[in-house]
Amino acid sequence: MSAALELRDIGVRFGAFDAVDGVSLTVNAGEVVGLIGPNGAGKTVTFNVVTGLQPATRGRVLLGGTDVTRAPAHARTAMGLARTFQVVQLFAGMTVLENLMVAAHRHTHAGVLVDALRLPGRRRALATAEERGRAVLSFLELPHLADVEVTTLPVGQARLVELARALCLTPSVLLLDEPASGLDPAETADFVALLAHVRATLGCAMLLVEHDMGVVMPLCDHVVVMDFGTVLASGPPLEVREDAKVRAAYLGEEVA
Amino acid sequence: MKLTFSLALGGIPIGAMYALQALGIVIVYKTSKVFNFASGAIGLACAYFGSTLHAHGIPSLPAVLLTIVLGVAIGVLMELTVRPVKGALTGTIVTLGWLLVLTGGVGWVYGTQVATNEPVRLLSDKQAFDVGGVLVYSYQQLGLLVIAGALAAGLALFFRLSGLGTATRAVSEAPDAARLLGIQVDRVNLVAWGLGGAVSGLAGVLVAPLLGGLNTTALIILTVQALAAALVGRLSSLPMTFAGGVVLGMLQPVVHRALASFSGLKGTDELTAFIVVLVALLFMRRSGRKDVVSGGLVPVPIRALPTGRLAALSFAGVALGALLLPILLGDRGNLSRYNLTQVAVWGTATLSLVLLVGVVGQVSVCQAVFMGCGAYGTGIALAHGLPFLLAGIAGALLAAAVAALVGLPAIRLEPLELAIATLSLSFTADRFLYSWPPLASDDGKREVVRPGFAGVDPGHVAAGNRAYAWLALGVFIVACFAVASLRRGRTGAALTALRSSEPATAAMGFSVVSVKLRGFAASGFLAGLAGALYAGLVQGASGAPFDFTRSITLLAYAVIIGVGSVPGAFFGGLVLTLTTVDFGATSDVANGQVVSLTTLFTGALLIGVLTLSPDGVAGAVGRLRLRRGPATSPAEVFA
Numbered sequence: 063m064s065a066a067l068e069l070r071d072i073g074v075r076f077g078a079f080d081a082v083d084g085v086s087l088t089v090n091a092g093e094v095v096g097l098i099g100p101n102g103a104g105k106t107v108t109f110n111v112v113t114g115l116q117p118a119t120r121g122r123v124l125l126g127g128t129d130v131t132r133a134p135a136h137a138r139t140a141m142g143l144a145r146t147f148q149v150v151q152l153f154a155g156m157t158v159l160e161n162l163m164v165a166a167h168r169h170t171h172a173g174v175l176v177d178a179l180r181l182p183g184r185r186r187a188l189a190t191a192e193e194r195g196r197a198v199l200s201f202l203e204l205p206h207l208a209d210v211e212v213t214t215l216p217v218g219q220a221r222l223v224e225l226a227r228a229l230c231l232t233p234s235v236l237l238l239d240e241p242a243s244g245l246d247p248a249e250t251a252d253f254v255a256l257l258a259h260v261r262a263t264l265g266c267a268m269l270l271v272e273h274d275m276g277v278v279m280p281l282c283d284h285v286v287v288m289d290f291g292t293v294l295a296s297g298p299p300l301e302v303r304e305d306a307k308v309r310a311a312y313l314g315e316e317v318a
Numbered sequence: 319m320k321l322t323f324s325l326a327l328g329g330i331p332i333g334a335m336y337a338l339q340a341l342g343i344v345i346v347y348k349t350s351k352v353f354n355f356a357s358g359a360i361g362l363a364c365a366y367f368g369s370t371l372h373a374h375g376i377p378s379l380p381a382v383l384l385t386i387v388l389g390v391a392i393g394v395l396m397e398l399t400v401r402p403v404k405g406a407l408t409g410t411i412v413t414l415g416w417l418l419v420l421t422g423g424v425g426w427v428y429g430t431q432v433a434t435n436e437p438v439r440l441l442s443d444k445q446a447f448d449v450g451g452v453l454v455y456s457y458q459q460l461g462l463l464v465i466a467g468a469l470a471a472g473l474a475l476f477f478r479l480s481g482l483g484t485a486t487r488a489v490s491e492a493p494d495a496a497r498l499l500g501i502q503v504d505r506v507n508l509v510a511w512g513l514g515g516a517v518s519g520l521a522g523v524l525v526a527p528l529l530g531g532l533n534t535t536a537l538i539i540l541t542v543q544a545l546a547a548a549l550v551g552r553l554s555s556l557p558m559t560f561a562g563g564v565v566l567g568m569l570q571p572v573v574h575r576a577l578a579s580f581s582g583l584k585g586t587d588e589l590t591a592f593i594v595v596l597v598a599l600l601f602m603r604r605s606g607r608k609d610v611v612s613g614g615l616v617p618v619p620i621r622a623l624p625t626g627r628l629a630a631l632s633f634a635g636v637a638l639g640a641l642l643l644p645i646l647l648g649d650r651g652n653l654s655r656y657n658l659t660q661v662a663v664w665g666t667a668t669l670s671l672v673l674l675v676g677v678v679g680q681v682s683v684c685q686a687v688f689m690g691c692g693a694y695g696t697g698i699a700l701a702h703g704l705p706f707l708l709a710g711i712a713g714a715l716l717a718a719a720v721a722a723l724v725g726l727p728a729i730r731l732e733p734l735e736l737a738i739a740t741l742s743l744s745f746t747a748d749r750f751l752y753s754w755p756p757l758a759s760d761d762g763k764r765e766v767v768r769p770g771f772a773g774v775d776p777g778h779v780a781a782g783n784r785a786y787a788w789l790a791l792g793v794f795i796v797a798c799f800a801v802a803s804l805r806r807g808r809t810g811a812a813l814t815a816l817r818s819s820e821p822a823t824a825a826m827g828f829s830v831v832s833v834k835l836r837g838f839a840a841s842g843f844l845a846g847l848a849g850a851l852y853a854g855l856v857q858g859a860s861g862a863p864f865d866f867t868r869s870i871t872l873l874a875y876a877v878i879i880g881v882g883s884v885p886g887a888f889f890g891g892l893v894l895t896l897t898t899v900d901f902g903a904t905s906d907v908a909n910g911q912v913v914s915l916t917t918l919f920t921g922a923l924l925i926g927v928l929t930l931s932p933d934g935v936a937g938a939v940g941r942l943r944l945r946r947g948p949a950t951s952p953a954e955v956f957a
Contacts, residue, residue: 139827151822168827177807178800
């Protein structure tokens with residue numbers, strides 16, 4: 063069986079600078095992988111290569127065994143990839159439910175003409191999307207937020223809504239870009255518990271970029287540490303934490 | 319070869335004038351990030367003012383100096399109206415208002431017929447030298463070249479050496495930080511606008527004799543050349559702007575000659591400038607993080623569609639308005655039916671902008687061009703034997719295709735840049751497209767008969783046929799519901815999402831390119847439909863009703879009334895129809911002074927609404943304000 067997500071020898075070069083240089087990693091179905099590293103290590107660039115926002119200079123990205131290296135971002139979504147953003151990017155001017163419905167429309171079909179002239183498919187598309195959105199909201203125990211305008215949400219709730227929106231896509235691989243940034247310790251703990259719940263119930267694979275060890279340690283099956291664009295270490299969380307090279311990169315300790 | 323060379327060299331002086339006009343734009347943009355679309359209009363006002371001074375016996379040099387004072391005054395006034403407005407894009411729309419005010423004002427004072435006024439001449443047009451027949455310049459041309467070159471060099475040096483240059487950069491990069499450092503931001507802006515106004519005005523005064531007299535349209539359309547030169551200079555480098563203008567001036571006569579074999583091709587100069595604008599815009603791609611919000615217009619909050627009682631009420635309101643209209647607009651005969659049809663036509667046109675600005679979040683200053691395509695397309699389809707209704711749809715489809723073509727660069731461009739591109743297209747359409755033989759036939763006119771509806775003398779009030787009025791009104795009402803449905807449907811959701819964050823929309827599985835193009839095409843289709851209905855009403859297609867003033871006026875009323883409001887489109891149609899109604903003495907009408915007054919009024923209204931009541935009528939302006947995404951504080955996109 064092929065991995066849910068696989069990066070093979072990814073390289074991204076900006077001018078003469080290798081932002082990412084030969085990164086390979088695998089996320090198996092149902093597995094949670096953490097991508098960590100100090101600032102400027104190339105985590106976000108790697109993440110953007112996976113989502114399709116950043117073209118790779120070399121290497122391949124495989125999604126469920128299919129090569130998507132050249133596929134645009136929206137095509138990858140259609141193949142089961144979903145993501146959240148480091149700086150929350152909810153759609154302003156819409157309610158929470160409307161935000162979720164944009165994502166849920168991945169499962170509907172209705173063109174401009176059908177929409178404009180109220181042809182038969184329109185009502186079904188809207189009903190399907192709304193049903194999906196409400197289902198995800200109750201799964202995350204957020205139904206009370208349905209009609210709240212998203213710009214009025216505090217960061218903690220906005221992150222939850224962004225997660226809900228991603229889940230509306232019914233992803234096979236969920237990418238989380240620093241999901242705990244901007245959250246206080248209590249909120250972070252709640253969020254971790256929620257992610258564990260999502261994983262246990264939906265069984266989708268996750269790749270998360272994160273600074274906060276309080277998120278990475280309890281959640282991840284596997285951790286990949288990056289520094290200067292390369293993979294420094296890789297393995298189970300506890301093992302990686304004890305790795306001398308990792309400690310050096312993070313804490314500035316001398317390598318014994 | 320020798321001829322080509324000679325042609326190119328002959329274009330240098332006029333190119334220097336483009337450059338001078340462009341310098342006025344760049345100086346303002348460098349400081350305030352606002353694009354001064356009224357640059358050509360300032361030149362127009364100054365040129366006419368100069369001619370009046372000259373006619374009163376004031377010698378040339380003092381007259382020119384006085385016109386520069388006028389240019390400074392206009393620039394300063396513009397700064398005062400742009401200052402309270404938030405966001406560079408909204409500020410730029412204010413300058414469109416000034417364009418209307420200045421053109422309208424000049425037309426009102428001087429009449430729009432080819433003026434009898436003589437432009438003020440600084441130098442004689444006697445031949446200065448002749449190098450082997452290749453390089454032939456008059457004193458006038460030579461003088462202009464020297465003046466423009468010296469000004470460009472002088473201003474570049476001034477910006478580099480003086481404290482103002484540094485302050486200008488600081489103000490444009492980070493106005494708040496500059497303020498904290500003790501730089502008087504408002505004063506710096508004021509100086510830049512005054513300087514820009516002076517240069518734009520001087521350019522107009524100097525170029526008028528080269529254009530062979532005072533010609534309102536020619537002076538305004540000069541803006542497209544200035545836009546091209548300014549973009550070549552990347553809106554920042556004065557020497558590059560100068561070079562851009564000169565090269566464009568050299569290119570135009572050469573292109574003109576190369577295309578001379580296609581008979582009936584007019585407006586190649588504007589076409590050349592337009593292509594330079596497009597190419598320059600596409601090369602101005604900026605770098606930056608790809609997962610950050612792209613910015614643009616702030617999304618219009620979508621309220622739930624009025625259902626039940628509310629829907630019935632608004633529908634009744636529209637119907638009542640439609641019944642009241644004939645009484646408001648004249649007797650109950652043909653004239654009122656004619657005007658009623660017009661309301662439906664301009665209402666549909668406004669609706670196309672509601673869709674584009676309010677839903678897609680893009681500013682188009684060429685909506686009348688789409689209407690023109692619809693009108694000509696209908697004529698062409700009729701000539702091929704299609705029945706009128708099908709021909710109208712064919713025309714609208716042509717407009718949709720053109721709109722999608724315009725939308726193609728919009729995928730890469732910021733809203734401000736799209737405004738530049740679409741305004742350039744409006745100017746180019748006036749000169750090129752509306753006389754392009756395949757589209758407009760040789761004389762720029764196409765017959766649009768309307769079988770099935772009483773065919774009467776075109777232009778006669780009896781053109782206001784009852785059945786036709788009902789058809790137009792029916793189309794408008796269906797279009798209103800279609801836009802409302804579209805907005806609440808799947809595509810509408812994607813479009814609204816797109817305005818907030820392109821990366822996030824792509825992450826939801828929507829192709830950004832496809833969604834944007836669909837939005838543009840739908841808007842173009844509606845505008846084309848309006849154009850087709852108009853062509854049917856007056857039983858002919860021509861470029862005049864769809865000129866650049868009309869495009870700006872359409873945008874102006876869409877903004878004034880409320881870009882997000884579907885019922886607002888009806889009032890937009892009403893007001894636009896009122897602007898076409900002639901009143902007052904016949905001689906004033908013939909002289910174009912009534913139209914000019916309306917234009918003046920429209921511009922003043924636009925400036926007033928944007929400046930004094932930033933919430934606008936129906937909160938329109940609040941929606942035009944530039945903000946970044948929901949998570950960050952309001953910040954200017956072009957900062």
